[in-house]
Amino acid sequence: MQDDLIAPGLHPMLAARWSPTTFDPVHEVDAGQVELLVEAARWAPSAGNSQPWAFVVGRRGDETHRRLVRHLAASSGRWAPSASVLVANLAHRYVEDTDWEYSEFAHYDLGQAVAHMTLQAQALGLFVRQFRAFDRDGVAAEFGVPAHWEVTTMSAIGRVPAGAGPLDSPVPASRERRPVGELLWTRV
């Protein structure tokens, strides 16, 4: 299997997922759609049902969105604000007022929750790009995130305009992966 080909039979949502950097700057999501995005994350699995996740969700045009945009890096500031939704994804890393890990799997489970949110977005006709190019401390201070939580990543969620698909961009979305043989440790 070539490393840039997706095997036939992969679920269509998984096969179609990609991470755009061009979003429709006019498209808006409604409150019910935001609720479904959070609901998808809410029902993700986690170690011992620890649910080590929380989210700051801003819809373009609302105050939360404006406050999130302030803390984007110059790079993400060029494309992320045009998405319909910005989400800060928070991990419950420590037990409050200690340096004890809340869960060894806080990042792992947050990743799962964001993956579930991403697939729910696709079910709504939206695409997601996750990124790290923002000021973590700035977002934490802005929203009063306590020290035992971490602002781990952000997601931009929106509609992709016609002509801005994964094959249309002058800088194509990353469609390469390590070959299957490198992923499998089955025979040693």
Next chain:
Amino acid sequence: MQDDLIAPGLHPMLAARWSPTTFDPVHEVDAGQVELLVEAARWAPSAGNSQPWAFVVGRRGDETHRRLVRHLAASSGRWAPSASVLVANLAHRYVEDTDWEYSEFAHYDLGQAVAHMTLQAQALGLFVRQFRAFDRDGVAAEFGVPAHWEVTTMSAIGRVPAGAGPLDSPVPASRERRPVGELLWTRV
């Protein structure tokens, strides 16, 4: 919204996902299905396309499965071997021969990859339970996993027999979640 109710409109695969501990001990998956499970993980997103994941995949009856089963804890040893597939999920944690993190998001991205594998399993009529009850060092030694990789979790994947659904068990699967209001840091 009650914390044990799933909102209508959630994608059916996300709404139906749960983590069984009873698997059909006769059902087998074929090599093509295993390939699709790995393919789903392979196309997950990751920070800078770092792809910090690898997998040891055993199908019940094969040698890899027997070698994985040896390292289960007493608790998981009671139910996990009856699943059709056991997978050890590996995170690329360090740059080889250093204590530098390979990626700050190794666990986060492995979680996403396992979530994608889980949803592909559902597309094949299978369910997944992830667990930590196994001997990490034992699995690493068994398969020659180098020190810069970590055997983070295992997944049991298989068919759920009739009468063993989420509502049939004397110990129901965990169907409770924190309410939406607790997950949202939107208004501070």
